Amino acid sequence: MTDIRRLAEHLNISIGTVSRALNNRPGVHPETRSRVLQAATELGYVANASGRSLRRGATNTIGFVIETGSPANQAGDNFFYIVTDAMHESLAERGYDLVILPCHSADDPVEYLARLVARGIVDALVITATRVQDQRIALLAKSAMPFLTLGRSETPGEYPWIDLDFHDVARRSVAELVALGHRRIAVALPEKDVNLGQHYRSGYLAGLQAAGLPVDPDLILRVATSEEGGYDFGRQLAALPHRPTAALLCSEATTVGLYGALRNNGIAPGTDVSIITFRENPQLRFLDPAPACFRTSLPELGQEMARAVLDLLGNNGDQARRNHKLWPMTFVPGASVAPPGS
Amino acid sequence: MTDIRRLAEHLNISIGTVSRALNNRPGVHPETRSRVLQAATELGYVANASGRSLRRGATNTIGFVIETGSPANQAGDNFFYIVTDAMHESLAERGYDLVILPCHSADDPVEYLARLVARGIVDALVITATRVQDQRIALLAKSAMPFLTLGRSETPGEYPWIDLDFHDVARRSVAELVALGHRRIAVALPEKDVNLGQHYRSGYLAGLQAAGLPVDPDLILRVATSEEGGYDFGRQLAALPHRPTAALLCSEATTVGLYGALRNNGIAPGTDVSIITFRENPQLRFLDPAPACFRTSLPELGQEMARAVLDLLGNNGDQARRNHKLWPMTFVPGASVAPPGS
DNA sequence: CAGATTTTTGGAAACGTTTACAACGTGGCG
DNA sequence: CGCCACGTTGTAAACGTTTCCAAAAATCTG
Numbered sequence: 102m103t104d105i106r107r108l109a110e111h112l113n114i115s116i117g118t119v120s121r122a123l124n125n126r127p128g129v130h131p132e133t134r135s136r137v138l139q140a141a142t143e144l145g146y147v148a149n150a151s152g153r154s155l156r157r158g159a160t161n162t163i164g165f166v167i168e169t170g171s172p173a174n175q176a177g178d179n180f181f182y183i184v185t186d187a188m189h190e191s192l193a194e195r196g197y198d199l200v201i202l203p204c205h206s207a208d209d210p211v212e213y214l215a216r217l218v219a220r221g222i223v224d225a226l227v228i229t230a231t232r233v234q235d236q237r238i239a240l241l242a243k244s245a246m247p248f249l250t251l252g253r254s255e256t257p258g259e260y261p262w263i264d265l266d267f268h269d270v271a272r273r274s275v276a277e278l279v280a281l282g283h284r285r286i287a288v289a290l291p292e293k294d295v296n297l298g299q300h301y302r303s304g305y306l307a308g309l310q311a312a313g314l315p316v317d318p319d320l321i322l323r324v325a326t327s328e329e330g331g332y333d334f335g336r337q338l339a340a341l342p343h344r345p346t347a348a349l350l351c352s353e354a355t356t357v358g359l360y361g362a363l364r365n366n367g368i369a370p371g372t373d374v375s376i377i378t379f380r381e382n383p384q385l386r387f388l389d390p391a392p393a394c395f396r397t398s399l400p401e402l403g404q405e406m407a408r409a410v411l412d413l414l415g416n417n418g419d420q421a422r423r424n425h426k427l428w429p430m431t432f433v434p435g436a437s438v439a440p441p442g443s
Numbered sequence: 444m445t446d447i448r449r450l451a452e453h454l455n456i457s458i459g460t461v462s463r464a465l466n467n468r469p470g471v472h473p474e475t476r477s478r479v480l481q482a483a484t485e486l487g488y489v490a491n492a493s494g495r496s497l498r499r500g501a502t503n504t505i506g507f508v509i510e511t512g513s514p515a516n517q518a519g520d521n522f523f524y525i526v527t528d529a530m531h532e533s534l535a536e537r538g539y540d541l542v543i544l545p546c547h548s549a550d551d552p553v554e555y556l557a558r559l560v561a562r563g564i565v566d567a568l569v570i571t572a573t574r575v576q577d578q579r580i581a582l583l584a585k586s587a588m589p590f591l592t593l594g595r596s597e598t599p600g601e602y603p604w605i606d607l608d609f610h611d612v613a614r615r616s617v618a619e620l621v622a623l624g625h626r627r628i629a630v631a632l633p634e635k636d637v638n639l640g641q642h643y644r645s646g647y648l649a650g651l652q653a654a655g656l657p658v659d660p661d662l663i664l665r666v667a668t669s670e671e672g673g674y675d676f677g678r679q680l681a682a683l684p685h686r687p688t689a690a691l692l693c694s695e696a697t698t699v700g701l702y703g704a705l706r707n708n709g710i711a712p713g714t715d716v717s718i719i720t721f722r723e724n725p726q727l728r729f730l731d732p733a734p735a736c737f738r739t740s741l742p743e744l745g746q747e748m749a750r751a752v753l754d755l756l757g758n759n760g761d762q763a764r765r766n767h768k769l770w771p772m773t774f775v776p777g778a779s780v781a782p783p784g785s
Numbered sequence: 786c787a788g789a790t791t792t793t794t795g796g797a798a799a800c801g802t803t804t805a806c807a808a809c810g811t812g813g814c815g
Numbered sequence: 816c817g818c819c820a821c822g823t824t825g826t827a828a829a830c831g832t833t834t835c836c837a838a839a840a841a842t843c844t845g
Contacts (some may be wrong), residue, residue, distance in 0.1 A: 102561060102587070104831060115795045119835055130793060147561030149503070152831030154494035155800045169521075169528035181544075188510035189547040200545035203524075205531040219489030221801095245444070328725045333591060355725070361729035383670045384696070384726060387703035446801060457825045462803055472823060494801030497830045563831095 103144045112140055115326040123148070145372075154221075159180060162198045163410055164223035166214070170206020180380075180399065181229070187403030188410075195411055197224075197415030209235045218246045225410050227251060231262075233294045244398040247422075249406060254296050260411065261424040262405055267297045268304035270395050270430055271349060274377040275308025277393070277432065278347045281440045283375060285322040287345040289355055291332045295326075320345050324355065335362020338374070346441035347375040353382045353394075360388055366413075375381040380430070390436030397430040445486045447640075450481045454482055465490070488550075494565075504540045506565035508556065508570060512548020522741065523571070524723075529724070530752075538608030539566075553578045560588045567752050569593060570575045573604075575636045589755040591748060596638050603755065603766040605748055607722075608630055610646035612737050612772055613691060616719040617650025619735070620689045623782045625717060628689040629662040631697055637668075643693045662687050665696065673697030676685065676705020688783035689717040695724045695736075702730055711762055718779040722772070732778030739772040 109116040115132070121129045124138035140146075154160040165185055181201075187198040200223070204213040216235050217226065224247070228237055231252035239254040241248045250262045267401055271288070278286055288305045291298040302321070309316055322332035334355060338345060339362065350356050356378040363370050370376055371390035378385065381396040405426065412421035451458040458476070463471045464479035471479075482488075496502040507527055518607075523543075531541040542565070546555040552752050559568065566589070570579055572721040574595035580598040583590045592604045612632070618772055619629055630647045634639040663664070664673035664679055676697060680687060681704065692698050698720040705712050712718055713732035722726065748770065754763035 105833095116793055116832085117796075117834080121794090124833080128793060136838085145557065147558055148833095149497075149831050150562040150564045151497035152800090155491075155497050155802085155830090156832045156834080158800070160493070167524075169524040169531065182509075182511040185545055186547045187817080189511065189545055190549045193547065193550070197543065199547075201545055203527055203531055203541065203543055205535065205541075206529045207532045213489065216489055219487065220492040222492045293533070328729060332729070338662065357726060357729050361731075364731070384699060387670060387674070387699045389703075389706070416823075432807080434719045447803095448801080458802085459826075463824095466803080468804085470823065475823080490803095494830090495803075497800090497832085498802045498804085500830070535844055600813050740813075 103146045104149065105146070106186065106372045108137075108140060108144060108146050111144065112136060115394070118280055141167045145246035158223060159224050161196060162200055162223045163192055163225050163227065164202045164217065165202055166202045166217075166229065168210060169203040171230060176341045179347070184397040184403040184406065187400035188407045189403075191381075191404045191407030192411070195407075197411070202226075206430075211240055214240055218244045225249070225413055226255055227406065227410065228267060230388065231296045233296050233299055235296075245417060247410070247418065249409050251406065252296055253300070255299070259423060261409055261422055263402070264300075264429060265297070265397070266427045266429055267300040267351060267379075268307070269427075270379060271301045271304030272308040272311070273304075273353070273432060274349050274393075275305060275312065277306070277377065277438065278375060279314070280311040281375070281438065283347040283441050285317065285320065285343070285345040285347070286422075287322065287338055287348040289331070289348065289350045289359070290321065290323050292323040292330070292354065293326070298323075301349075305349060319343075326352045326355060328354050328358040331358025331360075332362040333358070335359040335366070335368075339363065339368055344368075345374035347377070347438075350378045353378060353380060353385055356385060358389065363382060371437040372443055374440055375439055377435075378437075381433055388437075392437040393434050395430035396433045397428065402428060406408070445524065446491065447488070447490045448490050450479075450482060450486060453486065453503060454478060477762055488724075500664035501566050502564060504542055504569050505534055505539060505569065506542055506559065507569045508544045508546060508559075508571065510548075510552060511545040511573060520524045525741040525746065526745040529742035531745075531747045533746045533749030537749075544568075549693070553582055556582055560586045564637065567591070567755055568749065573638045575641055577638075580726070589752070589760065590726035591751050593636055593748065595642070597641070597702070601669050601765060602765055604750055605744070605768045606642075606750060607639070608737070608769045608771055609642040609693060609721075610649070611769075612651040612721060613643045613646030613693070615646075615774060616691050617647060617654065619651070619719065619780065620717060620760055621654040621656070622652045623717070623780065625689040625783050626656055627659065627662065627685070627687040627689070628656075629664065629680055629690040629768075631663050631673070631690065631692045631694070631701070632663065633668045633694065634672070635666040635668070635670055635766060639693060640665075647691060653730045661685075668694045668697060670700040670703075673700025674704040675700070677701040677708070677710075681705065681708035686710075687716065689719070689780075692718070692720045695722060695727055698734055699730065702741050714785055717781055717783070718777075719777075723775055731778075734779040736775050738775045739770065745772060 105116050105119055118129060119137050121297045122134040142300050167181055192199050204210050226246055226248040229251045231254040233249050235254040235256045238254050238260060242258045242260055253262050253264045275286060290302055322334055324334045360370050363374060368374055377393045381394045385392050409424055445462055446742055447458050451461045458469060461479050508525055534541050546552050555694060559734055567590055573592050573596040575597050577598045580596050580602060582614040584600050584602055595604050595606045596636045624636040632644055661683060666676045702712050705716060719735045721737060723736045727734050749783040750768055
């Protein structure tokens with residue numbers, strides 16, 4: 102609406118001075134500055150983003166990429182909303198804005214990212230749902246765009262990431278169950294090549310090994326990350342000749358389906374099959390029996406991510422590019438866990 | 444990375460011609476055009492967004508505003524992801540991009556919007572979670588920014604909206620129950636002043652009136668739009684001296700909590716209290732008994748929204764500003780509905 | 786009070802595009 | 816052969832900022 106020229110004319114002052122006043126640059130008379138600031142709010146002046154970023158070569162905006170088409174990203178409750186809300190707030194304190202950049206299902210995630218980088222609408226990117234081999238990481242590493250990944254990848258190269266500690270969660274889940282006497286523990290892994298599956302699997306194997314238990318391939322199943330997938334998982338467990346006494350899940354939506362499938366097959370969750378799922382979630386609270394799970398503060402995760410991104414844009418960005426953070430989670434006991442055969 | 448100047452130098456050609464070739468402008472030799480196009484993909488040239496939109500006065504980007512802090516926006520399943528995914532795809536066919544603009548919980552939605560409008564990072568806005576009186580609508584109507592609301596408002600003035608037909612859903616829900624013999628039907632309304640609550644309420648009242656049933660204020664409760672809120676609702680119903688035989692809900696998360704509360708009070712959902720909820724949702728599929736609800740295609744809704752926004756930006760934008768669309772939903776029977784006292 | 790120094794301001798260039806306009810070359814036509 | 820029209824290209828201005836540099840004004844110093 103009002104541009105800086107009009108604002109300057111209205112004040113009978115040069116636009117250079119107005120700009121300096123608005124941007125807290127030194128060397129402008131205090132009285133002039135306050136006059137400018139007042140006029141700006143009066144006329145509702147806000148700097149045009151295109152003009153500003155064209156000149157500055159920076160947008161002061163962080164992009165958070167999600168794949169709206171992928172059900173794997175539809176984390177049941179509003180994982181991304183909560184994380185981005187806190188991240189956004191932390192960024193705002195430092196003068197940065199956050200936008201969510203959705204990659205729609207008909208678009209190629211790598212091309213989408215390439216376009217995003219070239220268009221220059223953000224100063225840094227966060228990408229999520231990292232794959233075991235993730236071309237997006239290779240692309241971003243080659244470009245000059247600072248980026249952070251939520252989740253790791255086996256893609257070679259040095260890049261900053263924050264990842265929920267899936268390995269540790271799975272390992273400890275096994276340990277909890279083993280301590281109660283369970284020896285046959287099934288696990289549901291995502292069928293897609295999202296990296297978290299790798300770590301959850303390795304944690305599961307580490308847990309078995311620590312307990313001296315054998316690995317039964319029949320108990321390691323790959324299912325869709327959805328309610329449907331959980332139902333499939335339950336059906337397959339029910340059909341096993343030698344049924345497991347416990348099951349691990351790394352997705353909350355899957356848990357809902359598993360409960361349904363077990364019940365439909367006359368198997369009582371919790372008593373017949375102990376269950377430990379991944380992340381505590383308001384939706385799970387009303388499952389009966391309440392599933393044991395792991396807790397973490399998503400707002401704190403968002404704050405940490407904001408910090409990591411700001412570090413990338415700071416003076417010692419090179420240092421920050423080596424930042425890795427394994428995000429810990431704490432065990433939440435639940436009635437879904439009992440000794441086998443109880 | 445590569446700007447248009449470098450691209451032009453690489454081709455030994457003027458940047459004007461390059462721009463015309465890339466933008467499909469007439470008056471450029473076919474051979475030149477193809478040479479330019481090839482070089483552009485080779486060098487990975489993508490027009491810088493700031494430069495382009497500064498010159499064009501348009502960004503070719505639509506902003507979809509959500510309030511990440513508000514639990515009312517955390518619609519249980521991924522309502523917004525599915526809608527925006529389809530909307531994004533439709534927009535892309537017409538050369539438009541879509542970004543999700545989150546307003547974080549510590550920020551004021553009205554100020555956020557004002558800033559957004561002035562910064563000029565989008566050509567049009569979609570706002571969601573409309574309130575009964577919504578200052579955002581007043582603000583946008585005053586500005587030159589084209590906008591569409593998902594949900595109506597009582598705010599005066601002419602503006603385009605698309606709204607799920609909450610009134611009709613509530614009215615038909617009552618009718619379904621009445622046909623089975625129910626006469627005491629409770630309803631859970633959102634405690635916040637989101638507009639959908641008004642319409643759901645009026646539909647409920649219309650349904651009662653059509654059946655010649657009295658309105659009992661004890662049966663109209665306001666609760667939080669969350670699992671917790673649903674639990675509260677159930678607890679309050681259980682405590683009523685003259686318990687209703689049926690309940691209506693306009694939120695899926697609430698439904699999960701209601702089931703839990705009823706069970707904890709020795710009341711069987713479906714047989715003791717019939718239940719009809721709002722929107723079909725993968726999470727609800729595993730509730731037992733399966734709740735009756737209403738179905739609609741969210742991708743189609745997204746496509747319709749894309750159409751409405753593009754209309755606003757088209758030649759007859761004035762016409763399009765009068766566009767209203769009440770989005771219909773179809774009833775999905777479920778085991779949660781039975782004759783009273785069965 | 787003149788000169789030196791500092792503070793404050795104005796002017797103009799630059800960021801990367803797009804586009805109106807002018808210029809150029811080519812071919813057709815009289 | 817000269818002129819005009821047309822197709823193609825180059826040039827430069829403009830979009831709204833920020834910032835460098837110079838100019839002006841204010842303050843200090845001897």
